Amino acid sequence: MSTAEPPKRGGLRGFFSRLASPQSEIEAQELREDADEVGATPIVRCGGRRRFCVAGTLRTVTLRPRGGAPALEAELYDGSDVIDLVWLGRRKIAGIEPGRTVKAEGLVSMQDGRKVMFNPRYELRPGS
Numbered sequence: 411m412s413t414a415e416p417p418k419r420g421g422l423r424g425f426f427s428r429l430a431s432p433q434s435e436i437e438a439q440e441l442r443e444d445a446d447e448v449g450a451t452p453i454v455r456c457g458g459r460r461r462f463c464v465a466g467t468l469r470t471v472t473l474r475p476r477g478g479a480p481a482l483e484a485e486l487y488d489g490s491d492v493i494d495l496v497w498l499g500r501r502k503i504a505g506i507e508p509g510r511t512v513k514a515e516g517l518v519s520m521q522d523g524r525k526v527m528f529n530p531r532y533e534l535r536p537g538s
Contacts, residue, residue, distance in 0.1 A: 413538070431470065441466055441489030446511055448535070454490035457519045464493060465513040465535065471506055486512060495524040495532070511535035 442452065450465035466488030474483050482500040486493050495514055497503060506512070516530035 438489035441487065444511070445488045449524060450488070450513060452490040453486070453488045453493050453525065456493065456518045456525055457465075458518060460518060460524075461516065462518050462527075463513065463515040464488060466511070468495075468506065468508055468510045468512055471508055473501055482506065484512075486514065491525070493527055494521075495530050496528050496530055505534045506532075 420467050445452065445465040449463065451462045453466070454462050456462045456464065457522050464486060466486045469485045469492070471484045473483065474481055474520055476496070476498065479499055480501045482497045482503060484495045486495055495512075497506075511534075513533040513535055514527060514530040515532075516527040519526050519528070
């Protein structure tokens with residue numbers, strides 16, 4: 411666990427802590443815990459030009475041409491940061507839709523100040 415993350419609290423103290431926290435913070439913490447369970451690296455720690463495994467929930471999925479060819483782009487959020495997953499030459503991938511939980515692996519690069527993973531290997535995860 412990084413020093414920036416609050417410690418996990420159980421029992422009555424944890425219950426009241428969760429009650430006092432905004433819903434978005436609770437969801438972000440749950441996403442970080444889920445990613446940790448599958449052995450994924452928090453997106454906030456992913457640097458450019460290295461391979462990483464990340465996991466989270468797809469926020470958006472769009473079809474955006476790149477260099478005249480179709481490209482399916484999805485924004486993955488894990489509670490710590492976001493990364494764009496881009497499949498070049500694809501218009502649609504079954505199961506890749508907003509709200510879906512995904513684990514992805516590939517080379518992370520930076521493009522226009524955003525983390526991007528091109529043509530990642532991916533695994534559709536249950537639940538969300």
